[in-house]
Amino acid sequence: MRRLLLRDLALAFRAGGGGLTGLLFFLAVVAIVPFGIGPDVKLLARIGPAILWIGALLAALLGLDRLFQAEREDGTLDLLMMQETPLSLIVLVKCMAHWVSSGLILALSVPVFGLLLNLGPLAIGATMLTLFVGTPALTLIGAGAAAVTVALPRGGLLVSVLVLPLAIPVLIFGVSATQAAIEAPAAFLTPFLILIALNLLFAVLGPLAAATALRSLED
């Protein structure tokens, strides 16, 4: 299992692996927004955390369709399904690797990108923390969608459409936890704990759903 994690990480950061595409996309979104909104620094700081969250959500979706498709194309998926290790566990480990190469990197890039949005240290810290906790759920939801669309030639868009409705609660509680941390009267812990709960829920549901979808793949 450790080897699968390391292998997936190595593949993600090799040429064509797409590990850094999400980061570049994130940068593009964050860099464009100030130009679109105009030179209102106060407004920028207020909506900054939400922009970072939306950017991270969209960036995390980018590489998801390749999660199983690449394995299917070279025949690895057949062999992964014939292992003694349960398929849902294999899916979970693949999700962890995908998260490290997408969500974790996005969260770590917030101190740099937050400066572009005029965020203060507290807002940067809060966004980092909520992204760190919230992005695994995005990957886990995406695994189910990626498994359903694995046999479709251009399933990337379909993955996004399938993921977005389920990802909206994650976005809502992620942003509201961040806002609560910045503006004193709102309770931070409640939305933050719900965010963690969503994570745990999808850590169980995502791999199970993905494994079921892959097993029922007949080709």
Place this chain on the structure above:
Amino acid sequence: MPLCLSVEGLAARRGDTLIFRDVSFSAGEGAVVIVTGANGSGKSTLLRIVAGLLRAEAGSIRVAGGDPQRPDAVDTRTETRRDLCHYLGHRNGLKTELTVFDNLAFWRSFATAPSRRHGLEIEAALEEVGLLALADLPVGVLSAGQQRRAALARLLVAWRPIWLLDEPTAALDAASDAMVSRMIARHAASAGIVLAATHLPLDLPQARALAMPGPPRREDVGGDDVVWLDAGQVDGPGAAP
């Protein structure tokens, strides 16, 4: 009880078409079954069904003696077959970005401890398929034949009793054909079972041919009662107008 794989009355359907039906055979330890048949006769489908990757339309596949804890048990579950079989399909199951060695190390790490113990070390497996000198090259830069040999080495690094080989000699040269023959013979000799779809003339006394019946004829599919319609009215069963 020694290991025995038996297939009875197997039928397969892809979409609406029945690809084959009534395929039966049984293979014990040391058996080599060569699946032959025209293109599209269902050789690959048969191997994938035995591997547990596709569902059969009808029929049963039984494995006896697969579980060392319960030697007398006869098992029909697909999970059991997935764990007992090595499947070599059209696609090699190798990552082109990683080196040959890393690819094999990955699959070896997945195997259970007993099957690792029974299997060959990675260097020995590479020696066997003649790729030891190329172990540190990414699979992507190898030729198609060399990639196929790397895929064959995967069967050696972890022991599994049943080999399902779909055109194992695709893209291989004559010398490598002989190597595949030797590999199959050695696996059979060590109480394994080999089910191979290949045109390779295997020089093995125990090799048996299983000819795929080909697609069922039309009247087989429709059943016996063919009803001819004459001007919209049922004209009675039987003879053609």
